[in-house]
Amino acid sequence: MARPFVAIADLVRLHAQHTPERPALADATHALDYRALDALMDRVAASLQRDGLRAGDAIAICAASSVHYAAVFLGALRAGVAVAPLAPGSTPASLARMIADADARILFSDASAAEVIGPAQAGGIVCVALDGSAVGLGLDAWLAPAGAQPAPVEVQPAWPFNIIYSSGTTGEPKGIVQGHGMRWAHVQRGAKYEYSPDTVTLLSTPLYSNTTLVVFFPTLALGGCVLLMPKFDALGYLQLAERQRVTHTMLVPVQYQRLMAHPAFDAHDLSSYRFKFSTSAPFHAALKADVLKRWPGGLIEFYGMTEGGGTCVLEAHLHPTKLHTVGQPAEGSDIRLIDEEGNELPRHDTEAAGEVVGHSGGMMTGYHRQPEKTREAEWFDATGKRFIRTGDVGRFDADGFLTLFDRKKDMIISGGFNIYPSDLEAVLRGHAAVADVAVIGVPSEQWGETPVAFVVRRAGDATAEDALLSWANAQLGKTQRLAQLHFIDELPRSAIGKVLKRELRERVGR
Incomplete structure (x- = not known):
């Protein structure tokens, strides 16, 4: 852990050599120990090299979480190939754009994405079916023979590890390029949270989400076992956690809410837990308090961005009076506040509220092929030190804990997933009935937040609200769909024309 850099794929090899029979990965139907995982990673890497992929090239994976998904991801890393993990809930058009943007040479998929991968396949990309379904060539048929060995690749920290897309319904999805060095920084902090060879991590968030990956990779890098649930189910989660004596998990706040509200929660033995993590959405203080009271083990909230640039950590079990905050800057994270003009605010001014910016060893290289968007996301201090802008407004208290007040970019976080109103507005503007539109996020007991649209109809148009709502949701990805749509005579705007959301x-x- 003290080394400047170690490739995660090399650590899996190390565990395979020293503890080959220790469980590494499991889902509902398959399981791999470290020997089998290492061998499968070799076959994946050798197959990619056979097909002409070199270090720095990319593949895409659009599928439900599974042992084979994880093995392909790790095998690609061993070959120095970057992975673009994409959501099966994307629209066909946005999925095709993201695959093209990433320059993905091969698409790995399964039946969960069968309805959306058509345009990508029409573009000529090779598709491999992880589950043996009809979406493509079967994984077994694609893989090199058992025992195949890839040509050695010395992975470098600056090489792209993955490309995670934060937007996908507009013509310009933003691919966040994260390097191997950034993921190594996540692994290095793993020892603090007691990841070890006897760790059992239960993950019910998808592998295409950075939320999942920040726990997935440290578990395997430090020799633990990952249990994958392709779809979250509160009772199923509790039963699996008790049966497998789970020690670690990552859940978004809405999942904590559903678990704590389940009538069978207190009947399950969760005493094996060491740490529970959360990120991606506002985690209300009352819910944190309930988790602390009824669920054994520490509770850790991470605040940060997929783009990286610094993290705040709230060790809720150690700071029960700070549950309204997102914690203090993590070790190695430099978190500051800036005003509207980009000037740094005094660090010890507890009255100063500003946009949160951060620097750390875990920062994105940039937005893939979008240097202007990358520059917009950056802020540099007087010494030239690079920070990532969060778009969030916050304030530090006298103890250095950060409280968030608002999201400047009006991003909606629903069920732990980021939804950009501009994406939804762009879809609605494609309908002939829409003269003007604004989308906002409103509180939702089920999802945390949910999008609602306000539409100004074109003069003389008679389209019904329900009809337009159905049309829009048919165009949007599953995680983006509108809960409500309201017609309005005129959008409220400021003197300079900004919509007053x-x-x-x-x-x-009201």
């Missing part, structure tokens, strides 16, 4: 939120609350 606060007023729209107030209308929903």
